[in-house]
Every structure is written in C-alpha cells, then in structure tokens.
C-alpha cells in the first residue's frame with residue numbers, strides 16, 4: 001500500500017516511523033516532512049495547507065490512504081474534499097474539526113451536552129470583556145476563539161496580565177480573525193492529562209494516557225508552548241478515573257456530535273484537568289498531540305496501518321489494539337527564543353551518535369538539510385528524544401544521557417520531564 005502522511009513535525013515523524021514497521025506498507029510519502037522523516041519516507045515539497053496540490057498528488061501517485069497530522073488542513077476541510085473524490089483519509093470533516101478550530105463552538109457544544117468543563121463567557125467587545133474580568137477576579141484564563149498554533153491561551157494572574165492579553169487579541173489582533181471572539185474562562189487548578197482515542201464514529205478505542213508539559217521552563221514556569229515534553233502512562237489516571245473520562249466525556253462527545261449531524265471519524269484528543277479526582281475538559285483537539293504521539297506510538301504493539309484502515313472502513317471494532325507495558329518519555333529540544341522569535345539554519349551536531357543507542361528514538365520536528373547537506377534547525381521545536389524504560393526513572397535517565405550528545409547553538413530543553421506530574 002502507498003501512504004501519504006501530511007505534516008512536518010515530530011508527531012508526523014512518529015506516525016511515519018510506526019507505519020514504516022508495517023508489513024503491509026510498500027511506500028510512505030510525507031508532505032512536506034523534515035530531515036528525519038526523509039530517512040524513512042519520500043518527502044514531497046507540498047505544504048500541508050495546499051489542499052489542491054495534495055489531492056493532485058494523491059491522484060497522480062495512486063495513494064491508498066492519507067493521514068493528516070496537523071489541525072489546519074482538517075479545519076480547512078481536507079477530509080470533505082478527499083472523500084468527495086473517493087479517497088481514503090484519516091481525520092474528521094470540517095464540521096467535526098470545529099471541536100478544535102473554534103473554542104467557542106467546543107465550549108457551547110460541551111454546555112449543550114453537559115460535558116464537564118470550566119465556566120466561561122464569550123466576548124466580542126474589549127470593554128465588556130474587561131468589565132467581566134474585573135468582576136470575576138484572578139487567576140482567570142483568556143483564549144482566542146480560533147486556531148493560534150497553540151499560542152492563543154493566556155493564564156492570567158493579575159489585572160495587568162489579563163488586560164494585556166485582551167489588548168493583544170482584540171486590539172492588536174495578533175491572531176487575526178482567530179481573535180474576533182474571546183473566551184474568558186474560570187481557571188481550573190489541578191493536574192493535566194492528555195487523553196486520546198481512535199474512533200470510526202461508532203467504536204472508540206482509547207490510546208494509552210500521557211502527560212504533556214506545556215510551559216517553556218522547569219517547574220511549569222514561563223509561557224505556554226506547543227509542548228516541551230511528555231511521558232506515558234500518566235500515573236494519575238486510575239481505572240476508575242479512566243472509566244469516568246470515557247463515560248462522562250469521550251462517549252457523550254462522539255454521541256453529541258452525531259446527534260448534531262457530525263459523524264466524527266479520526267483522532268479525538270481531550271486535554272483534561274483533573275480537579276478533586278474529577279475530569280474537566282480544557283480543550284479538544286481533532287488530531288494526534290505533539291509531543292504526545294512521540295510517547296504513545298512507541299508503546300503501540302498493533303500495526304498502526306491496521307487501525308487506520310479499520311477506521312477508514314468503519315470496522316474499528318474488529319481490531320484488537322495492544323500496548324506495551326513499558327513507560328515512555330520524550331524531551332523536546334527547542335530553538336532559543338521559542339515560542340517567540342528564533343533563528344533558523346543552525347547546524348545540529350551529534351545526531352549520528354544517538355543513532356547507535358539502544359532504546360532511544362529521535363524524532364525530528366523543525367529540521368532540514370541545508371545546501372551543504374548538513375542537518376540544520378528549521379523551526380521552534382527542533383527534535384524530540386524518546387526512550388522506553390521499565391519505569392519513568394529509567395526512561396528519564398536514558399533520554400537525558402542521550403541529550404548530552406546533541407548540540408546546536410541556543411538549544412533549550414526542560415530538565416524536569418518525568419519529575420513532576
């Protein structure tokens with residue numbers, strides 16, 4: 001079979017890496033991919049938002065199945081377009097992707113369907129939002145409605161922080177139309193969990209749990225990022241809590257969407273806050289997490305292609321999905337300045353040395369080959385190092401010793417992945 005994976009991050013590298021182990025896969029293409037993906041797949045120079053060229057490519061190369069990594073093409077309606085042309089593709093339709101592409105849609109949907117989430121109010125006027133914030137007090141959370149590359153959420157501890165966030169979104173319009181509506185949310189205090197499932201719209205198959213570390217700096221300080229490291233499983237999830245997540249959140253979401261005319265097929269990712277042992281939804285994503293996928297897929301025993309094909313054919317109930325008992329941990333190596341501005345094109349040293357190490361998987365994110373054939377930085381999050389171990393301590397020790405071998409100017413990473421839950 002010929003497969004196309006869309007995207008260029010560590011998430012897509014881990015999807016390609018897992019698919020490359022399948023006996024049924026003959027060839028994998030990745031659009032646009034990165035320097036690491038290029039070692040195991042053929043990278044195609046088409047951007048993930050260029051839906052017309054992607055469809056042309058799929059037709060021309062007789063691709064059997066397309067897997068969409070990032071949210072933007074899903075929000076643009078790539079699944080609707082491909083399905084209309086009779087092409088197999090993994091992901092929700094444009095209507096389903098709204099669960100991520102509009103936070104206002106997601107919150108109103110949760111309210112209608114009694115899915116536990118933080119209290120909120122929606123504003124289009126700065127003055128009204130400011131009045132409400134003064135009334136509510138702090139901490140308080142301010143979110144841009146639309147997609148903002150993981151940067152549209154501000155957890156504000158003071159009036160100054162909050163009005164600055166409102167100013168950036170509503171007056172400076174730093175997220176453009178994504179900030180036309182603003183959500184002001186109650187700040188939940190608890191522990192975060194990433195809970196992802198495969199679904200074909202009928203059957204739900206949970207993945208192993210994980211924990212992301214969204215803040216840039218150790219001890220969960222600094223600004224929010226796309227994610228600086230992950231581990232799996234997330235030890236705070238007990239079997240009882242998992243049952244509650246499935247019964248109170250995941251199942252009602254799939255059922256509620258169906259009731260509203262949306263058959264949700266693809267990956268559903270619930271970002272949860274556990275408060276007093278009860279789960280609340282912080283956000284939904286309509287795709288795999290990054291860097292959650294870098295710890296989830298290394299624990300998957302089942303052939304990923306079997307799962308995807310079953311999802312595409314609505315036969316997910318027929319696949320037995322098995323996971324390894326081991327623990328996995330991933331640490332992200334980022335460019336100096338991320339999640340703000342950063343330099344690109346900095347040579348990366350030590351990659352060859354890591355290749356020889358047992359139990360270490362290196363997932364590339366923002367990397368590319370330069371004109372001299374060197375692998376250089378090409379994004380904010382540059383690499384993710386994942387290790388499997390019998391426990392968190394062992395996985396941590398493996399990853400952090402491997403990091404010592406890697407270097408690029410300005411390399412930043414958190415030292416506490418796996419130490420805090």
Ligand code: AMP
Nearest residue numbers: 118141153185186187188214271282283
């Ligand atoms: P989101 O993209 O909505 O998941 O938000 C990104 C991060 O902001 C989350 O992972 C949390 O750390 C934080 N966050 C979002 N919403 C809330 C909330 N209502 N209460 C506390 N923290 C939140």
Ligand code: GLY
Nearest residue numbers: 226227289290291
């Ligand atoms: N790691 C968070 C996300 O993928 O949205």
